[in-house]
Amino acid sequence: MNAANRSACPINLTLEVLGDRWSLLVIRDMMFGGRRRFRELLTRSEEGIASNILADRLKRLMEAGLLTRADDPSHKQKAIYSLTEAAIQLVPVFAQLGGWGRRHRPVSDELSIRAQLLEEGGPKLWDRFMDDLRAEHLGAPAKPGPTVREELQAAYEEVAAKAR
Amino acid sequence: MNAANRSACPINLTLEVLGDRWSLLVIRDMMFGGRRRFRELLTRSEEGIASNILADRLKRLMEAGLLTRADDPSHKQKAIYSLTEAAIQLVPVFAQLGGWGRRHRPVSDELSIRAQLLEEGGPKLWDRFMDDLRAEHLGAPAKPGPTVREELQAAYEEVAAKAR
């Protein structure tokens, strides 16, 4: 369980940071849902994370170098969390995880359309998405045109509307 | 925690099956290490899994449809575990996880060479590897030539020899 006494295998080391039920979901909500604050992550989470678990995960992810925290200059008690470059590079991992889940788990149509588009878009779309995230979280210059998140969101809403 | 009351998001559903510290490591040892028996998985695991945890994970993975169990006809008390097609399709997920770990975690050179080759080989290599696994675990006809696992293993041993 200790990080120290386990192996230096890349997969094992990745699992030591991300191998639990919540860490990747928190990052997913920040990436795909655009959430940046504690309260947003807490209350708008599909799966209903508990506040102490969320606090603990944010702390661990910061220690692992996947997230940073800054005070909101416009509102002293608000904090803003940002993804680091390392976290942004999880985009292909999410694409594969989502693609696998879509094919092998009982997903709903609305929620799987994003995974499908991300998978079909391939590395080109992933790179665009990562550039969007760098602009949003790291202050890199933004590219013109709609963001990948907006495109995915629009597709989701279209499917959700049809389902109703 | 219950599968029932969480969301139908592909990433969440994937995490419900694989989102713990051991499940993916067990599958990794079967895929990349060629282990098929309880005892092999127990004693030749780099990370030292406990026997009760291993038993529990094998059971859960069978219930999730990722593994099957058969009696060894030549030895009544031995069991053989096989990967299902769903588990074999985790190859790209492993490739991405390994690639990310290699870039962002303190991996050792010997253990990361496999991840590097798998990443650089891209979808073509992944497909070959998946075909190898289908031959080994599902009884599909084998392709001629060395298996991907053998190639990865040879590269690993070369690096390990240099390191000494």
Next chain:
DNA sequence: CGAGGCGCTTGCGACTTGCAAGTGGATCAC
């Protein structure tokens, strides 16, 4: 027939999780 290997199971203490409630401070509405 005894030693050892096989796939597990059991007991138990330590740690982790999930829920509900609470904390101190900042902001907002009036």
Next chain:
DNA sequence: GTGATCCACTTGCAAGTCGCAAGCGCCTCG
């Protein structure tokens, strides 16, 4: 300016999970 509300967490506690060591019945080998 004052009371209600929002904010990011923290605390207490019950329940569940993990990890280690030991043990189980069965089978095989010499």
